[in-house]
Each structure stands twice: as C-alpha cells, then as structure tokens.
Amino acid sequence: MAGVIEVLAAGAGHNEVTLNTDPKEAKKQIDDFVSKRYALFVSIEGQDHKVHHFDEATNEIVVETVEVVTPEVPAVPAVTKTVEKRVSALQAKVTAVAPTAGG
C-alpha cells in the first residue's frame, strides 16, 4: 500500500500521484511539490493539517499544530505550544493545492 498526493488540477480534474514506497524517493516527491510552492494538506485523526516536512528516516509525513494548554489554576493564563503529529507515508492521503492568485 502506498500513500497518494491528490492534486487539485485544472483541465482534467484531479491528478493522483502515488507516493513512492522508497522513503528517499517519497521525500523527493514531497520536496518537489514544496519547491513549486504547493500547499500540502493531510488529514490526521479527522483533522486537516498543513504538511511541515517529510521524515525520511521513519517514512512519515510530519505536521505541526498549535494547541492551547489551559492550566489547572485559573489565575495562570493559557499558553500555546507547538505539537508535532505524524502519519505514515504508506497510508497518507495528501491534498496538494497549487499556488493561488487572489480573485
């Protein structure tokens, strides 16, 4: 089983690019999209996140999300912290959105 990058495309509708099962090649694919300024989104635990990078060592797609931590003591203000989440490249369904023009 391999993950897919679903590209929202003009002309013939969606394009599906299958992620290579070799982590090195998969990283190249992801980096190619990022270098062309595509925004990549992946769904983890039912929530959409922006892809941060591809971890070649573990063959995982990494996202970073900001979460609000509410302290138990009411007087202490809530703080935000960055949490890293991962999804295996073999199961990931990535959506790629091309660079945009404001309409």
Next chain:
Amino acid sequence: MDKADEAALKRLQSGNWDVEMQQRAWDNGLHAGMMVPLFTIGMSCAAGYFSDKFLDSVAEFENSQDGPRTTSYINSWYSTKLQAHVIIYKVLATGKIKHMVRRIDSEVVEFIIQTAQVAATTYKVEHEMKAMTKLKTHVSKSQFCSYLTTGAFFEISKRSGVCYIFRRCRPTIACRLEPKGWRYLAALCTHPVGYYKGTWCGGLVPSDDVIAHLMMMRADEWKFWSKSNQHASLPPQANI
C-alpha cells in the same frame, strides 16, 4: 507543423481539449494542469505557478487584443452613496480627464453572465462531480447536504471563532457573530492556478476551489487571509 503538433491539434478539434491541456501541463511539470485560455475573457495566472515567460506571453497576447490605447486609467472606487463604481480616466488624444459611473447592479449582471459563459466553456460535469465526491469526504453530512441543495455551507474556525461561508463559484464570506448580530468581515477570493477576469470562475472547477479554501482555512487560516483578495461587501466581486 510537426507530427506531435498535428496530433495535438486533432485532439483539440475533437473536443478533447482537457486531455490535451493536461498532457501539455504534465510535460512542463505543472501538476495542477493549465487554465483553458479564452480569447474573449482575460486570465490572471498565479505567479508562483506559471513561469515568468508564460505570464509575459499572456500579458502580451491580452495587450495585442486590446488594440491601440485611447484612454489611460487614473483611479476608481465604489461609492456607497451612488451605489456605483466610479472610474476616472484620461483621454489620450485630448488630454482631458473624464469620469464614468457604472451602477453596481449592472456590473453584477455582467459578472453573472460572464461567469456562466466561462463555466459553460471551461468546466466539465465529470470533473465537478469528482471534486464534489472529494469534498464529501472532508465535510459533515449536514454541511454536504447544505452545499448540494443551496450551493453553500458554513464552518466556524476553532482557532479564531470566525464563521466562514463557503460558496460554489463565489468568494468565501468571513463573518462573526456579535451581540448585535452577524458582522461581515470580508469576502475572501483566491484561486489555485488562476482565475478569469470579470468573473467568479477559477482555473479549477468550483468545488475544487471550495476544497482549497476549506483546507487553507482549517490548516493555515492566517495564510488563507493573506493569500486572498479581501473584498468589501459592496463591489460585485464579493457577490453579497
């Protein structure tokens, strides 16, 4: 004309322009395809997606279609008092400054007609159906029902509390519920790949644009705002 060009021309003439465009785009490393060029309506292409050379050729083509310029644009704004678009321009031959008042309702009608024309020529039903099938997997049952029946659905951002109304082939409305009622913030308009000028049509089919807006809002709300044109409620671009 070589054999490859002849074959391409045949595909275009047989009505398979979408397949031809797609092939050309893939050959040039454009994963998200190419916008279908229309000779009556101008295109605005995403700068980071197309090469500068391509954008220059589009601009050159549009300029050649316009013919020699007789006027030069000075300024324009939307007047809430007149409910109209006021345009100030200079007549190049005489040097006189003149103005033009275009009623908003007539501009909206023009937008609607041009949008319908572009949609009829560039979109294909099977692509829109495919996009809607994908959208269905990203929204709740009630949101999809709302989208299918009314062409719009809403979602409140968990991050900012702003309510977004996603609409088919129209800009996304951002608003907020306040004690006195709903407060309009902006109509956010952005299209992956590009859009057709004077219309609400993007290069992608409308539901693909909705998916792009939805994903940007959920995963990168700040960027969604920064990448979008933020229209006030009055201009026809907002379609309020």
